[in-house]
Amino acid sequence: xxxEPILSVRDLRITYQTGRNSEVVAAxxxxxxxxxxxSMALVGESGCGKTTLGLGLLRLLPKLGRIPQGxxxxxxxxxxxxxxxxxxxxxxxxxxxxEAAMVFQGAMNAFNPVQRIGAHFADTLKDHLPEGKRxxxxxxxxxxxxxxxxxxxxxxxxxxSFPHELSGGMKQRALIALALALNPQVLVLDEPTTALDLLTxxxxxxxxxRLRAEFxxxxxxxxxxxxxxxxxxxxxxxxxxxxxxxxxxxxxxxxDPRHPYTSGLINAVLPVVGDLPQLASIPGSxxxxxxxxxxxxxxxxxxxxxDRCREAVPxxxxxxxxxxxxxxxxxxxxxxxxxHSREVVSRA
Amino acid sequence: MAxxxxxxxxxxxxxxxxxxxRRNLLSRxxxxxxxxxxxxxxxxxxxxxxxxxxxxxxxxxxxxEVLAGRLSQQGxxxxxxxxxxxQSLAYDPDAPILQQYWEYxxxxxxxxxxxxxxxxxxxxxxxxxxxxxxxxxxVGAGMVIAIVVGMGLGMVMAxxxxxxxxxxxxxxxxxxxxxxxxxxxxxxxxxGSAWLGLFDFWSMRGRxxxxxxxxxxxxxxxxxxxxxxxxxxxxxxxxxGGWMLVMKASTTxxxxxxxxxxxxxxxxxxxRVGLAYVGRNSVLPLVPQVALAxxxxxxxxxxxxxxxxxxxxxxxxxxxxxxxDYPVIQAVxxxxxxxxxxxxxxxxxxxxWLDPRIRTGDAEEAGA
Numbered sequence: 001x002x003x004e005p006i007l008s009v010r011d012l013r014i015t016y017q018t019g020r021n022s023e024v025v026a027a028x029x030x031x032x033x034x035x036x037x038x039s040m041a042l043v044g045e046s047g048c049g050k051t052t053l054g055l056g057l058l059r060l061l062p063k064l065g066r067i068p069q070g071x072x073x074x075x076x077x078x079x080x081x082x083x084x085x086x087x088x089x090x091x092x093x094x095x096x097x098x099e100a101a102m103v104f105q106g107a108m109n110a111f112n113p114v115q116r117i118g119a120h121f122a123d124t125l126k127d128h129l130p131e132g133k134r135x136x137x138x139x140x141x142x143x144x145x146x147x148x149x150x151x152x153x154x155x156x157x158x159x160x161s162f163p164h165e166l167s168g169g170m171k172q173r174a175l176i177a178l179a180l181a182l183n184p185q186v187l188v189l190d191e192p193t194t195a196l197d198l199l200t201x202x203x204x205x206x207x208x209x210r211l212r213a214e215f216x217x218x219x220x221x222x223x224x225x226x227x228x229x230x231x232x233x234x235x236x237x238x239x240x241x242x243x244x245x246x247x248x249x250x251x252x253x254x255x256d257p258r259h260p261y262t263s264g265l266i267n268a269v270l271p272v273v274g275d276l277p278q279l280a281s282i283p284g285s286x287x288x289x290x291x292x293x294x295x296x297x298x299x300x301x302x303x304x305x306x307d308r309c310r311e312a313v314p315x316x317x318x319x320x321x322x323x324x325x326x327x328x329x330x331x332x333x334x335x336x337x338x339x340h341s342r343e344v345v346s347r348a
Numbered sequence: 349m350a351x352x353x354x355x356x357x358x359x360x361x362x363x364x365x366x367x368x369x370r371r372n373l374l375s376r377x378x379x380x381x382x383x384x385x386x387x388x389x390x391x392x393x394x395x396x397x398x399x400x401x402x403x404x405x406x407x408x409x410x411x412x413e414v415l416a417g418r419l420s421q422q423g424x425x426x427x428x429x430x431x432x433x434x435q436s437l438a439y440d441p442d443a444p445i446l447q448q449y450w451e452y453x454x455x456x457x458x459x460x461x462x463x464x465x466x467x468x469x470x471x472x473x474x475x476x477x478x479x480x481x482x483x484x485x486x487v488g489a490g491m492v493i494a495i496v497v498g499m500g501l502g503m504v505m506a507x508x509x510x511x512x513x514x515x516x517x518x519x520x521x522x523x524x525x526x527x528x529x530x531x532x533x534x535x536x537x538x539x540g541s542a543w544l545g546l547f548d549f550w551s552m553r554g555r556x557x558x559x560x561x562x563x564x565x566x567x568x569x570x571x572x573x574x575x576x577x578x579x580x581x582x583x584x585x586x587x588x589g590g591w592m593l594v595m596k597a598s599t600t601x602x603x604x605x606x607x608x609x610x611x612x613x614x615x616x617x618x619x620r621v622g623l624a625y626v627g628r629n630s631v632l633p634l635v636p637q638v639a640l641a642x643x644x645x646x647x648x649x650x651x652x653x654x655x656x657x658x659x660x661x662x663x664x665x666x667x668x669x670x671x672x673d674y675p676v677i678q679a680v681x682x683x684x685x686x687x688x689x690x691x692x693x694x695x696x697x698x699x700x701w702l703d704p705r706i707r708t709g710d711a712e713e714a715g716a
Contacts (some may be wrong), residue, residue, distance in 0.1 A: 060613050062604075096615035104613075109606035112625050114632070114704055123624070162704040178614070316713045 003032035004075055005325065006185060006218050012070030014049070014056045014242075023066070026052040027242045031072070031316075033325040036185070039212065039219040041250075043226060043265065044285050048243040050222045051105075054190050057220070058102055059084060059092060068234070073324050074099065077185060086279040097141055098128050100186040101179035105194055111163035117174055118144060118159035122180050141191075147177040169200035178206065180215065191219035193228060205231055226269050230254055235326055238262045241287055241297035244316065248328030258319060258328070261298045265342070295301040296332070304334045310313035385696065389689045396685040397456070397678070404677050411465045411672040436460055439465045439674075452678070456664045462675040466668075469589045476664065481681070482555055483660030484655070485571065486576045487645050488585025495638065497584070498591025499631065503622075506599030506630075515590065524589030530651040532586045536578060537656070552578055553657035578656045583645060594637065599630040632703055639695040643688035 012030040015023040026050040046175055054247040055061050057072060072084040076099060087095060111120055121144035125135055145155035151173040152171040158166065158174060168176065168209050172192065179187060192208070193201040205228065212219060223229055229236055229250070238246040238261065246259040257263040264282040284301035287293060293300050295310035302309070319335060320328045332338065361468045376384055409417075412433045419429035434440075455462055461472035501521075504512045516710075527535075541549035551557070552575055560571045602608065603626060653662030661680055670674035698704040 058613055062609075093617070094616045096613055098615065104606060104609075104610055110610045111358060112607045112611070112629070114628055114702070115624065116704075121432045123616055123620060124614050127620060156444075164705050175610075190617075 003036055006036045006075050007034040008071075008073040008075075009034075010073070011055075011058070011070055012056065012072065014052050014061065015066050015068060016052075017064040017066065017187060018290070023228075025224045025242055026289060027056065027239075028066075032237065032244065034186075034218060034220065035324045036218055037082055037216050038223070038325070039233050040221045041229035041235060041236045042220065042239055043229050044223060045224065045265075047286055047289075048239045048288075051190055052242075053239070054102070054188050054220065057188060058096055058100055058101070059139075074186075082212065094128065097124060097179075097184060098158065098182040099184055100188065102184070102188040102190065103175055103179050103182040105191040108168060108171065108195060111165055111171065115162075117161055117166070118160065119165065121147065123180060123260050124178060128182055143181070147181055148174065148311035150180065151177045152209065153177065168196055169204065171208065172196060172200075172204055176204075176211070177231055180211065180217075182215060183215070184216045186220065189219060191225075192221060193223075193225065201228075208232060210300070211237050225265060226254075226307075240264065242289060243313075243331070243340070245298070245332070246330040247316070247321075247325045248320075248330075249326050250331055252320070252328040254333060256328075257340050258330040258338055259298075259332045260302050260304050260334075260338055262330075263338055263340045301341075304312060304337060306334065351493070355450055356410075365526050373537040381700075382697070385693055389693050392689050393682070393685055397682050398422075398449075398650060399683045400678050401452060401674075402445075404672075404674050405445060405448075407669075407672065409672060411437050411439045412441050413676065414670070414672050415466075430662050436468065437465050447586055449506070452675075461679045464673055464676055466673045466676075467672045472675045473603040476661070476683065479659060479661050479664040481575070482658070483646070483649055483662065484567070484580040485572070486658065486660065487583060487642075487649055488618075489576070490580045491638075491641065493584040493646060494588040496593055498588045499595045501588075502534065502592040502595025503599045503627065505596040505629065506603060509596070509600060514596075518596070521589035524585060524592065525587070526589075529582055529586040529645075529648045530655055533578070533582045533652045535587075536582055556660055576658070579649070579652055579660075580660050582652055582656070583649075585646075587641065587645065590641075595633055597628065598633055599626060602626050602630045605629070615626070630703075632699070635702065638691045639692040641692050643684070646687065 009030055009032050012027060013025060014027040014030075015025050017023045018262070022118060032040070040051065040329040044050050047100050052065070054063070059067070059131055061067070062123070067085055070085070073081050074084050074095075075081050076119060082091075084095070086091070111117065117124075118141070125140055125143060129135060141159070144159055146160055153170060153173050160171065163171060176192075189208075193204050194206045196204065208219075209232070211217075219232070222231075233250050233296075235247070235249050237244045238253070238259065246253065246257065246262045253262060254266060257266060261282070268281055282301055287297055293310070295312055296302070296305075296314055299305045299309045314331045316331045317335070318327045318329045318331045322328070331346050375655055415433035415437060416426065416429040419432055420426045425434065452462065460544045461476075464470045464475050501517060503516050508514050533570065537549050540546045555575055556562075556568075556571050557575070560568060562568055579611075608621065608625055611621045616625075618681060648659065650662035650665055652658075654666055664676065664681045667673075668680065
């Protein structure tokens with residue numbers, strides 16, 4: 001790889017307004033470089049800010065969400081760069097879906113209930129045409145059919161259907177097909193397999209693998225399913241209380257986590273092979289974003305906690321030196337001391 | 349044993365087939381949504397019609413007595429007045445009520461609404477049709493304005509919710525929707541004409557100005573509008589607020605739906621998202637309310653027309669009641685009932701056509 005990053009996030013902060021003069025910070029100090037063709041997983045518990053971050057990257061936050069600081073520099077297909085946060089309305093509209101598309105949670109309600117699936121494809125294709133160009137109905141139909149065939153759906157059956165006439169798995173496939181309609185470089189997937197049964201999940205994952213190999217898009221996917229992350233990601237970032245607390249290659253994170261929280265997350269997953277260990281849950285619950293503890297946010301739940309952990313928020317420190325954003329880095333003062341094995345944590 | 353076990357099923361399959369088939373045909377027809385709704389609609393209409401028939405006759409005083417009372421005030425003695433009234437009216441108060449009902453019902457089925465009692469020689473249909481178009485025009489125009497303006501503003505309010513525009517209009521809307529229309533009519537005359545002198549109420553009474561003849565020309569339409577403007581404004585003002593509030597609520601809900609976020613993520617043009625995604629889905633739940641609003645509005649027209657001296661069905665109705673003109677009262681109530689019941693039906697059909705989720709439910713039901 002070793003090209004320029006396709007997406008470069010610096011010092012990003014996302015807040016939600018909770019009252020006239022109050023807000024919570026849902027994501028803070030987020031920094032990462034994503035290189036073309038990479039697949040990055042954002043993992044963490046519910047409420048840690050991973051969906052907010054995903055939405056923020058496309059400026060799709062709900063009405064009360066704000067991005068008061070930071071930059072998201074994006075490198076377009078034509079090589080020019082632009083800060084997504086500084087884009088004007090029309091520029092942003094054209095950027096969305098043609099450069100970066102998003103597949104949403106479960107896709108249950110992603111389609112307009114009163115429009116046929118075909119109309120969704122037509123709308124998307126039409127609104128991204130260059131000024132003055134038109135697409136014929138046949139062209140639209142052919143492109144939609146091609147896209148649906150890519151996700152192994154039967155175009156003749158799906159295109160004239162209304163969303164409620166499709167199963168959850170079919171809708172998810174249709175949404176993935178729709179996401180690929182404009183050949184985006186980046187695909188953000190927010191819990192793409194949640195709310196689907198295991199077999200459907202499996203086939204969706206396979207589909208994503210295949211499509212990625214074929215089209216080489218860059219992926220960010222947000223999940224709390226570590227198995228899925230291990231399956232699809234070549235790099236993983238763990239989020240806790242709105243902050244990325246550990247990042248590295250999939251091997252680094254799953255075999256040698258250097259943050260007690262990442263280690264705890266992994267220990268909370270049942271192994272598929274071998275004896276069933278006593279499952280270790282992480283004691284306590286995630287802090288409220290409105291009242292974060294001083295210092296390391298994970299401190300109160302951490303078995304390695306020391307006094308110095310409460311003094312300042314630990315910064316993300318690199319442990320290895322790799323190019324292309326694959327450096328293993330962790331925001332833990334005791335990274336060297338973290339022992340990762342099921343026994344150690346389950347005794348705690 | 350084996351034979352015994354096999355025998356009963358054979359019998360069961362053979363014998364009950366013909367009756368079951370017959371029941372299937374009937375239940376299949378019944379299952380067709382439209383048929384079911386039509387049967388209900390006809391039943392409701394009949395119920396209201398019958399109720400009205402007996403209720404108007406239960407009112408104290410019959411047409412003869414009312415007219416006789418009026419005549420006797422002019423100095424004729426009561427017995428003579430009664431004779432005179434009986435002669436001038438097409439009504440026999442001594443006919444048995446059930447016989448009257450049966451005659452009315454059979455005539456009605458033939459499309460014959462009968463003759464008016466108070467104006468000998470005029471059919472009820474002619475009499476009502478003289479008044480009805482004016483009410484339809486004013487109520488219809490008021491409602492269309494209210495729905496269009498209300499939905500438009502409601503949607504803008506939802507898009508800018510919690511802004512100053514929303515706060516201002518929410519307050520105005522709740523105030524407007526709390527004003528009963530007859531009060532609105534009085535306020536309109538009092539403030540607009542008497543205090544501020546914005547318009548001359550006296551010249552706006554009635555249907556048309558003197559000398560204007562009905563016809564297809566600008567003078568007629570202009571004058572008709574001039575006379576109808578006060579009722580139209582009254583209706584529009586008093587119901588727009590309600591439509592604004594329901595539309596705002598509906599749109600706010602739709603705006604938080606995933607498919608709207610996804611539509612924005614897809615980089616669709618704002619106009620398209622607003623119309624095809626937000627607009628259509630927000631209007632959908634309000635469609636049935638249009639029919640309900642129609643009923644309330646026509647009911648309210650009776651008093652509003654009285655206050656604004658606009659000779660529509662409302663005035664006709666009040667006159668018919670004071671004169672105990674039974675066939676006219678019945679006809680007006682019947683027309684209103686049919687209007688409301690069938691506009692409900694139409695709106696339901698419209699809704700199932702607009703909303704594919706209901707549409708398929710029907711197809712399955714009808715096909716089953």
